[in-house]
Amino acid sequence: MGVTLNDYLLVSGLLFTIGFGGVLLRRNIIIIFMCLELMLNAANLSLVAFSRFNLGTDGLPNYNGQILVFFIITVAAAEVAVGLAIIVALYRARQTTHVEDINSLKF
């Protein structure tokens, strides 16, 4: 009994659920940001599993899926850098990373 596609999708979905729960439950903006990264990585795992499952005509993995994962990782790295710069700017203005203390649109 080998590992099936469903096992990978289940693990990927559970990882996404953990990230989702973290975004909903935690109040520290940096932890929320880390949980967003968990959710992105869960999507990556699904993509790679499907790329390995649906072999191309040459019998190799479907590399289009892996290219999408490559682009997701690149965009996520850029997003983390910009997001953390925004968090630093926010911390300079408000001296807090607690989302419940940041509840006005303008200050």
Next chain:
Amino acid sequence: MSPILFWLFSILMLGFGVLVVLHRNPVASALSLVVSFLGLAVLFVSLDAYFIGVIQVLVYAGAVMVLFLFIIMLLDLKAEERRSWNPIALVGGVFVTLGFAALLIKVLHRFPDADKPFPPIAGSLSQMDDVHHVGLTLFTNYNLPFQVIGVLVLVATIGIVVLSKKELK
């Protein structure tokens, strides 16, 4: 990959993912996230995606998490003091999360390809072959998106410099 190794690394990854959410100290959360990403990289390698596994370690567990830890140290975040929970938010969050997990398991249960094993790869795919194929696809079929990503990274770099200036004008 043998099922034992698969479940070992899956449980490692998910367990440290839970620790990211549960830890009160942001530094401990970030280090748990590193271990979680390393477990995920092992799963990528088990799917014969060697290149993705390597950049997962280099970019995510390396660069991105160093940036997170750097910002946590820069802001000098302490472990959160225990705050009173808003009971509605807590119940709502747990309810939505568990509901999502239940829905996911229900959907996967009805998935038609559920119990098919992974088909074997034609010939043997070495690590170098994998990088070769990824590079070939990236620089032929996906050359334009690749250039666009380059512009995106440039824009992000400029954006960070502007955001980090002392006086935002």
